[in-house]
Amino acid sequence: MQTQQTPLINPFGVELDLEKGLMRGAKNHLVRRASDMRGYYADAAALQRLIGEENDPVHYEVFEVPVPENYGHLMYCISTLRPGLVGQEYFMTKGHYHSIPNTAEIYLCLRGEGYMVMKTAEGKFATERMTRGRMVYVPPFWAHRSVNTGTSEPLVSFCAYPAEAGHNYGDIAVQGFPKRLFAKNGECVVA
Numbered sequence: 453m454q455t456q457q458t459p460l461i462n463p464f465g466v467e468l469d470l471e472k473g474l475m476r477g478a479k480n481h482l483v484r485r486a487s488d489m490r491g492y493y494a495d496a497a498a499l500q501r502l503i504g505e506e507n508d509p510v511h512y513e514v515f516e517v518p519v520p521e522n523y524g525h526l527m528y529c530i531s532t533l534r535p536g537l538v539g540q541e542y543f544m545t546k547g548h549y550h551s552i553p554n555t556a557e558i559y560l561c562l563r564g565e566g567y568m569v570m571k572t573a574e575g576k577f578a579t580e581r582m583t584r585g586r587m588v589y590v591p592p593f594w595a596h597r598s599v600n601t602g603t604s605e606p607l608v609s610f611c612a613y614p615a616e617a618g619h620n621y622g623d624i625a626v627q628g629f630p631k632r633l634f635a636k637n638g639e640c641v642v643a
């Protein structure tokens with residue numbers, strides 16, 4: 453029905469490094485450093501110390517080979533979220549809604565350990581464990597952020613979502629999520 457809006461392209465394949473979280477030949481390579489995360493962590497002074505005294509470490513990287521952002525296509529990525537703490541808060545991604553909110557996403561965890569943290573505009577909140585071999589289904593309408601609760605390993609995951617979905621950082625840049633994940637006495641605490 454909507455085929456005239458779906459460009460016909462040729463099949464292709466890509467090579468992924470599932471351990472390192474790399475995509476060979478990726479056209480898009482997003483790198484977020486500590487300095488890109490201002491306003492997202494509870495302890496702004498601790499983040500500033502990371503930026504100023506620890507060479508602004510990378511928080512996460514996302515690789516994509518883009519496909520047409522049209523109905524019918526599937527966007528996919530591999531991402532690597534480094535281990536680390538900002539104060540007592542685990543390294544995390546910014547988190548986003550999809551610009552077209554009624555679009556889902558799957559994340560297959562390939563390495564490391566952490567959580568997918570999710571919320572809805574109506575105030576629902578959820579977390580799902582991410583460990584190697586576990587897939588998290590993020591339903592339509594749920595904003596999502598991943599958090600690396602490991603002490604030394606990166607959190608590597610493969611994602612796929614409708615190509616037209618887009619990213620909406622929306623109120624997350626201002627309000628964040630209802631709860632955060634902290635390391636306290638070696639344990640992950642959701643507070």
Ligand SMILES: [Fe+2]
Nearest residue numbers: 550557596613
């Ligand atoms: Fe997403």
